[in-house]
Amino acid sequence: MKQSEAAEISVPLAVRLLLGRAAVQVIASDAGADLLHIKGNAVDTSLRVREAPGTDIDVMARPTHVPRLxxxxxxxxxxxYSSFRYGSPFGHAQTYRHPDWGYLDLHRMFPGIRLDPEAAFDELWRDHGTRDFAGTDGAVPSLTGQAVLLVLNDVRSRRAARAIATWVDRPGLDRSEVSALVERLDARVAFAAATGDLERYRGERDYRLWKGITQGSTRTGEWWARVRAARTLPEALGIVVRAPLANVERLTHQLGRSPTRAEVLRATAMRPVRAVRELVAGVRRRVRS
Structure with a gap:
């Protein structure tokens, strides 16, 4: 085979993800960082609604081990590729890109879990198992832990029907154990949003957040819901400060280069304009209805 022909051979996605997970696990082990492999090909086959390896690598690290990792x-x-600050409104994950392994989402917490992130990791780590990734053992949450994370992930992605299918009548899965873990993780509001029982939690600080996520909301409404859902006053103030600012990383990806100061200012100025347009459109819909 000619060298040019060999260079054109691409590695299948499923193989690349396995090798990528192994590479990340070796790095974490050498760094002494606790790591749980989640989602995609780390999920037990009995919980997969469809057989697919995923498109990237997802891991959850012990929060205090994130800097060294x-x-x-x-x-x-x-x-x-995108930082904790800009990658998600929840600030839960940071995305990396590697020329060989593709994309990696490093989670320091999981949306929907209200327990302190370090304590939540301890809870998921306590009964973890192992899974082989291309000859390298990686830690994975227990079957119960995997089910809870999948439900929370699907409801955040507005896939409530798939979330319910993840844990109903699955072989080896005890629904009472799932419910108990949801309580220990203080994830009952987000979980209820997936199971259609959200109205029981109207008085909770994150009720409007999950209502908006599952039933739709304006961008302004979503930001205010995040402020109300904040656990502390400094966290709420941080959300208020970030809300009117342009997402510089997203703008960089859209442009394919670093934006100029003028482009950042223009994008920032457009955010309140879009907010007003959404507000007017919402008022008009209510008037018509």
């Missing part, structure tokens, strides 16, 4: 990932060629 980040340093080692960067040292091994992983580049930050």
């Amino acid at each position: 980040h340093d080692e990932l960067v040292r091994h060629g992983w580049v930050v």
